[in-house]
Amino acid sequence: MATTLLVQSRFFNNSNYTPENAPLKQLNIPMTRNPGVETRSRSSNRTRLRKNPSKPSKTVIEPGTLTLTRALQSLVDSGSMDGAVSLFDKINCLDTYIWNVMIRGFTNNGLFREAVDFYRRMERGGFRADNFTYPFVIKACGGLLWSSGGEMVHAKLFKCGLDWDVYVCNSLIVMYMKVGCVECAERVFDEMPVRDLVSWNSMISGYHIVGDGMSSLMYFKEMQKHGMRHDRFSVISSLGASSSERCLKSGKEIHCQAIKSRLEMDVMVQTSLIDMYSKCGNVEYADRVFCRIFSRNVVAWNAMIGGYVLNAHFFESFTCLKKMQEDDKLSPDAITMINLLPSCAQLGALMEGKSIHGYAIRKGFLSHLVVETALVDMYGRCGELKMAECIFESMTEKNLVSWNAMIAAYTQNGQNKKALKLFQDLWSKSHEPLIPDAITFASVLPAYAEIATLGEGRQIHALISKLGLVSNTFISNSIVYMYAKCGDLHIARKLFDGILCKDVISWNVIIMAYAIHGLAKISIQLFNEMREKGVNPNGSTFVSLLSSCSISGMVDEGWDYFNSMRRDYGIEPGIEHYGCMIDLLGRGGNLDQAKHFIEEMSLLPTAKIWGSLLTASRKNNDIVSAEFAARHILSFEHDNTGCYVLLSNMYAEAGRWEDVERIKGLMEKEGLEKTVSCSVVEKNGKAHQFINQDSSPNKLHMIYTVSDILSRKIGEDIYVHTVTKFRPQNLLRKRSKSPPNHSVRLAISFGLISTNIGDPVLVRNNTRICEDCHNAAKKISEITQRELIVGDPKVFHHFRNGHCSCGDYW
DNA sequence: CAGGAATGTG
Numbered sequence: 001m002a003t004t005l006l007v008q009s010r011f012f013n014n015s016n017y018t019p020e021n022a023p024l025k026q027l028n029i030p031m032t033r034n035p036g037v038e039t040r041s042r043s044s045n046r047t048r049l050r051k052n053p054s055k056p057s058k059t060v061i062e063p064g065t066l067t068l069t070r071a072l073q074s075l076v077d078s079g080s081m082d083g084a085v086s087l088f089d090k091i092n093c094l095d096t097y098i099w100n101v102m103i104r105g106f107t108n109n110g111l112f113r114e115a116v117d118f119y120r121r122m123e124r125g126g127f128r129a130d131n132f133t134y135p136f137v138i139k140a141c142g143g144l145l146w147s148s149g150g151e152m153v154h155a156k157l158f159k160c161g162l163d164w165d166v167y168v169c170n171s172l173i174v175m176y177m178k179v180g181c182v183e184c185a186e187r188v189f190d191e192m193p194v195r196d197l198v199s200w201n202s203m204i205s206g207y208h209i210v211g212d213g214m215s216s217l218m219y220f221k222e223m224q225k226h227g228m229r230h231d232r233f234s235v236i237s238s239l240g241a242s243s244s245e246r247c248l249k250s251g252k253e254i255h256c257q258a259i260k261s262r263l264e265m266d267v268m269v270q271t272s273l274i275d276m277y278s279k280c281g282n283v284e285y286a287d288r289v290f291c292r293i294f295s296r297n298v299v300a301w302n303a304m305i306g307g308y309v310l311n312a313h314f315f316e317s318f319t320c321l322k323k324m325q326e327d328d329k330l331s332p333d334a335i336t337m338i339n340l341l342p343s344c345a346q347l348g349a350l351m352e353g354k355s356i357h358g359y360a361i362r363k364g365f366l367s368h369l370v371v372e373t374a375l376v377d378m379y380g381r382c383g384e385l386k387m388a389e390c391i392f393e394s395m396t397e398k399n400l401v402s403w404n405a406m407i408a409a410y411t412q413n414g415q416n417k418k419a420l421k422l423f424q425d426l427w428s429k430s431h432e433p434l435i436p437d438a439i440t441f442a443s444v445l446p447a448y449a450e451i452a453t454l455g456e457g458r459q460i461h462a463l464i465s466k467l468g469l470v471s472n473t474f475i476s477n478s479i480v481y482m483y484a485k486c487g488d489l490h491i492a493r494k495l496f497d498g499i500l501c502k503d504v505i506s507w508n509v510i511i512m513a514y515a516i517h518g519l520a521k522i523s524i525q526l527f528n529e530m531r532e533k534g535v536n537p538n539g540s541t542f543v544s545l546l547s548s549c550s551i552s553g554m555v556d557e558g559w560d561y562f563n564s565m566r567r568d569y570g571i572e573p574g575i576e577h578y579g580c581m582i583d584l585l586g587r588g589g590n591l592d593q594a595k596h597f598i599e600e601m602s603l604l605p606t607a608k609i610w611g612s613l614l615t616a617s618r619k620n621n622d623i624v625s626a627e628f629a630a631r632h633i634l635s636f637e638h639d640n641t642g643c644y645v646l647l648s649n650m651y652a653e654a655g656r657w658e659d660v661e662r663i664k665g666l667m668e669k670e671g672l673e674k675t676v677s678c679s680v681v682e683k684n685g686k687a688h689q690f691i692n693q694d695s696s697p698n699k700l701h702m703i704y705t706v707s708d709i710l711s712r713k714i715g716e717d718i719y720v721h722t723v724t725k726f727r728p729q730n731l732l733r734k735r736s737k738s739p740p741n742h743s744v745r746l747a748i749s750f751g752l753i754s755t756n757i758g759d760p761v762l763v764r765n766n767t768r769i770c771e772d773c774h775n776a777a778k779k780i781s782e783i784t785q786r787e788l789i790v791g792d793p794k795v796f797h798h799f800r801n802g803h804c805s806c807g808d809y810w
Numbered sequence: 811c812a813g814g815a816a817t818g819t820g
Contacts, residue, residue: 069811069812069813070812073812073813097812097813100813100814101812101813104813104814131814132813132814133814134814135814135815136814136815138815139815165814166815167814167815168814168815169815170814170815170816171814171815171816172815173815173816174815174816196815197816198815198816199815199816200816201815201816201817202815202816204816205816205817206816231816231817232817232818233816233817234816234817235817236816236817236818237816237817237818239818240817240818266818267818268817268818269817269818270818271818271819272817272818272819273818274818274819275818275819297819298819299818299819300818300819301819302818302819302820303818303819304819305819306819306820307819333819334820335819335820336819337820338819338820339819339820370820371820374820
């Protein structure tokens with residue numbers, strides 16, 4: 001029982017599948033695909049071999065008998081190279097044939113280094129390598145990705161006149177393709193006096209290996225023109241090329257050829273067909289081929305399961321797993337899990353994911369680099385960040401994909417600081433230096449957008465340019481959004497204008513950029529421009545657009561777009577659209593309408609929806625509605641700090657001190673602490689951080705002085721707040737917590753004295769700005785005649801001449 | 811007296 005992969009039965013409606021009646025153990029677990037295990041066994045072989053390279057033996061076996069070579073061959077064929085080496089050492093009359101057996105043995109067992117070593121020893125010993133030796137030596141060079149070694153051997157071939165041997169040339173083609181030297185392979189192929197089927201197949205598979213599927217398909221056609229009949233290898237390779245080129249048409253053609261040449265019932269051909277049809281998006285055809293397979297093996301099942309996952313048929317992928325275990329009594333292997341884990345991630349099926357994890361542990365599939373990476377990804381997407389971290393840290397070997405998965409797990413779960421930290425570790429702490437790729441940046445840029453300073457944003461932008469990844473539209477979109485979120489809307493726009501291939505996301509991002517800066521008119525303008533350019537809006541476009549209307553208080557326009565999305569574009573409103581609408585209604589001050597709207601919604605309200613109602617209640621000073629919203633939020637997220645704090649502030653303003661205490665008690669019980677407000681200002685590219693009533697460094701004295709002067713200048717009496725907002729008996733204690741000492745104010749003061757007169761002051765804040773600071777900032781912008789830009793987690797406030805771009809609703 | 815090249819699922 002313990003060896004069977006349990007998948008919880010909740011996916012299978014009328015299933016009686018339980019752990020108890022699950023198929024029993026199948027013990028043949030192929031481990032050969034486990035790179036970790038393979039490497040280790042190889043290296044242990046290597047060390048053992050090196051310890052006793054050629055131990056002189058007393059028992060000298062007389063040559064001349066066939067039995068000796070036969071024995072050596074059977075050792076080599078069974079993979080016991082240790083035994084072969086010790087037998088070899090006892091032979092005192094060597095010949096080329098015996099050397100060839102050894103070299104073949106090493107190469108076929110993946111011991112390429114040893115194969116090359118033996119080849120060298122052979123030559124030094126005065127034995128002539130022949131046409132049988134070279135194919136193995138060349139294959140070993142290919143296996144080591146050692147192109148210069150391969151070239152040296154190639155040069156030798158001319159001397160001994162073996163450069164025309166078909167077998168040798170075919171090996172050369174494969175070797176050159178493997179090391180990526182397409183031109184060399186082509187030259188060998190072109191200059192061959194005689195080409196056989198393997199020569200053609202090697203070209204077809206070689207082009208597929210280097211990622212040139214089109215050439216691969218071309219050679220498949222070309223070989224028929226040359227009167228060369230294809231075999232299963234030609235079909236398998238060219239089907240692989242069709243898959244990687246997503247070319248259903250050529251795939252179908254090859255399928256027809258395979259039927260004509262009676263290859264369609266070959267399991268490997270069928271598996272390749274399943275893969276091709278799935279990758280070309282036609283999972284129905286894949287299923288049809290699968291049903292025709294006579295005897296299905298794990299590879300075929302895996303291809304089918306992978307096909308379902310690739311085409312987002314997640315439930316079917318699990319049904320398939322169940323059938324594989326029950327009908328064919330086959331055990332899932334590492335690849336089955338690698339296929340299924342993304343399915344769990346997509347379905348949010350944490351139980352199934354954990355079950356796969358447990359199975360992997362029991363079967364000894366850990367550590368398997370790809371399985372572990374898939375687990376990190378799955379746990380990250382299911383919100384189990386701790387588990388993702390735990391697996392990532394335990395991994396003995398990590399590649400770039402693993403790092404990318406962990407970085408993405410952090411950003412997806414809002415752990416932006418950790419994401420940035422890990423991204424930096426990628427340079428310093430990864431085993432061999434890893435160069436981040438497009439996926440890395442796609443994963444880390446959202447974290448930069450949330451918490452980076454403009455200077456840090458510029459740095460990452462420079463790095464991306466240096467690595468030549470700016471032409472990637474996906475990355476460009478993220479950069480545009482990052483600049484907008486870091487406060488530089490102008491650069492964001494400039495970069496957006498420069499994107500050559502704008503996709504719908506590019507437009508969504510720029511509409512959102514103007515939204516968060518409170519410029520809904522431009523958002524709408526861009527939306528119209530997008531439609532004129534023939535780009536079809538999607539659901540996210542309307543999230544951007546509705547957000548823009550709600551942030552800028554354009555209630556009527558918001559309603560128009562909300563109604564239009566279904567009517568004119570056939571897009572059903574999702575939960576995010578409803579959220580925007582509640583913000584919009586709250587902004588209009590109509591709380592009852594907002595509540596009614598939530599009731600009427602076709603979707604179940606989430607914590608975020610109630611959060612919008614809470615914000616609206618706060619803005620409209622409606623404690624009853626706020627309590628109503630808060631109750632719902634806390635039923636989803638009992639640890640929602642923001643919800644407690646907001647409610648507590650409302651009670652405090654109403655003078656309901658018992659309730660303030662009650663909330664305080666609740667928070668203590670939950671072990672929650674109020675988020676420390678933190679504001680960041682940059683000076684000469686260096687970030688300066690401030691927290692409420694910051695008292696750390698001495699230089700702050702001057703900033704407090706500036707803050708006090710500003711406070712008095714704008715006619716703000718610090719005692720006024722304390723009297724109206726806080727309990728009289730706590731007046732002295734609360735004085736230090738009064739708004740003039742809030743982090744935003746310190747940051748603004750610092751910004752004003754450390755930037756050039758006339759330049760705007762940019763502040764980033766991790767919490768929403770309070771009403772007093774908002775009022776103060778408006779006045780400060782007026783008396784100093786400076787633009788103050790304060791970004792909070794949702795919007796940017798542009799304070800200019802005593803007004804704020806948010807229209808006093810945020 | 812013998813031995814050689816190419817292949818499907820992440």
